[in-house]
Amino acid sequence: MALELTPGINMTWLALLSAAAGRRAGLAAVAGIALGLSLLGAAAWLGASALLNDHPWIAGLLRALGVLYLLWMAWDAWPREGDDPLAFGRISAGFRRGLLTNLLNAKSALFFVTVLPGFVHGATAVRPQLAALTMAYVGVATVVHIGIVFLAGQAHRLLVDPERNRGIRRLFAFALMGLALMLALRRG
Template structure:
């Protein structure tokens, strides 16, 4: 339940593009998180822990994805009205949600750091990892859906042509902050 790239991105997406795209992104995030759990179950989390260069690559790729989304939000802020802005599609929101989570190091940290604390030395088997993934995805999806519903309520007000530019720019800066957080641990 700690804030991360999903929550910041979903709030901004739902507020600026509406509930439909926000919910499509929620399902994309759920797909990405479930894929993370399956990948962890087949050993990716252990591999990332054993190979720091792969971990760094994942963090950099995740940061690049967030920077791309930030740039897209920044550029779209210059368009004056909703009619002139190209509408993002639900498919694009779904794919972005999936990719953000496949490249999200925080999603893998759960299987590297948190899960082993509850295993008392035992290894996380495929079945346990899958069960844990399903529970985690169900909780995250519920929280994400609530964020989208709340963000979508502000959509009409925030989508006003006089407000859209500063709002999109603020969301772009937040996404840059998330990207920086992805790589900050590597610099420390």
């Protein structure tokens, strides 16, 4: 719970998306995030720790791809003259972005292959424990993310005005650029 309540990419993105595009877009993004986290947990279950230990450059590649994806999301969020404001909040786009944001999130990947296995007890079978820990983590993350969507979604009613919506989308784009910069400059 403490890890999920720490502000990061998912929390910031979900709050801004839900404020700009509404709860439906935010909930679709939560579903994508949950699937992405589940797939990262499955990768850990399949032995991704050994892969990262043998090839540490993979974590760097994930980080670089994550930075590029955040920058693309910032560019995509920036309002343009004549664009369809409803396209920004499409359900399929929110789901896809939530999924890709997590699959390209080196921090999430490293959590599943370095931190989560630390809670496994060697006296019993490892894989069932990893599966249970993954499900518990994804469940907690999903509850927190839904809470963020509902809280931030309250602001959506204030932002249905096109000018306000453009303003929040600009803020969203700048926040994504800031997250990309933080991710690019983070050590380890």
